[in-house]
């Protein structure tokens with residue numbers, strides 16, 4: 001569909017984010033014949049597109065996140081979902097359509113899309129490594145995506161920062177490229193599952209620096225090393241490396257509904273059991289909701305829950321309009 005046509009319509013459902021949450025919502029809403037638009041600022045699949053290994057989604061034994069994302073995209077398009085590649089900067093209330101509230105979904109290029117309901121499925125963005133030099137070398141040896149950038153570090157020395165599932169899973173993936181992969185973690189205990197830890201440690205390229213943080217990332221044009229700091233003694237140590245991959249958590253990305261929907265102290269969306277936010281007409285799903293277990297299957301399920309509720313909500317408004325029109329005609 002042409003951009004002008006997208007802007008000219010009033011959509012039943014506008015979904016912000018094409019990750020598993022947004023895709024789950026789109027599948028159910030477009031299959032229920034609701035006009036559905038997904039707005040995505042990067043690429044389909046969201047965070048799952050960044051991983052090479054998915055083996056915990058029902059009926060999927062093993063697939064890359066990108067493969068899954070492509071299947072999801074084809075499936076929602078089959079039922080009529082449109083995908084628009086733009087960044088959403090703000091959601092604002094617009095004048096009601098009949099009895100239903102409506103919204104302007106503002107885009108970074110200054111345009112806006114009109115929606116009768118909005119699903120916030122924006123997930124979260126990788127937390128940046130809090131070290132001097134991180135900004136200077138971001139994209140020049142500092143990365144947050146092993147799938148995207150791992151191949152640039154063939155036979156190089158790689159450092160991975162973090163102690164959770166992603167750090168071990170993605171660090172393990174990087175062992176197929178790097179000459180060495182060293183995990184740096186501030187503690188000697190991990191949030192990662194024992195299985196992920198065992199798999200990473202099985203590689204002869206793998207080593208760990210526990211009880212350290214990265215104080216500085218250094219280089220000349222590209223990364224050439226890091227300065228590590230021992231958390232207990234404060235001693236520093238300069239280590240040569242070519243790449244630094246951060247997996248230290250994620251920051252919620254729902255600032256575009258701040259003031260409209262209730263967010264918790266950390267910026268996660270507060271929703272009820274039907275995924276309704278505090279603002280009638282806006283739903284949330286996936287990693288962005290408060291208390292989310294941050295798994296693909298859960299995000300997709302949340303999306304389906306939201307879409308089923310939206311179908312009922314829009315039908316109720318249509319019924320109310322019909323009743324009011326009949327009342328006026330009588």
Ligand SMILES: Cc1cc2nc3c(=O)[nH]c(=O)nc-3n(C[C@H](O)[C@H](O)[C@H](O)COP(=O)(O)OP(=O)(O)OC[C@H]3O[C@@H](n4cnc5c(N)ncnc54)[C@H](O)[C@@H]3O)c2cc1C
Pocket residue numbers: 016017018019020021022023039040041042043044045046047048049050051053054055056057086087088089121122123124166169170253256285286287288293294295296297299
């Ligand atoms: C490395 C890694 C490996 C993982 N492995 C697994 C696994 O094996 N199994 C599993 O179940 N889960 C895994 N996960 C977790 C899983 O990826 C997430 O739980 C899931 O992707 C969350 O889906 P979501 O749709 O809520 O959010 P996301 O996947 O984060 O998608 C949100 C989308 O919204 C877009 N967006 C954000 N803000 C805006 C805006 N303002 N305008 C437009 N678009 C916007 C983003 O670009 C993104 O595409 C992994 C995560 C990572 C990082």
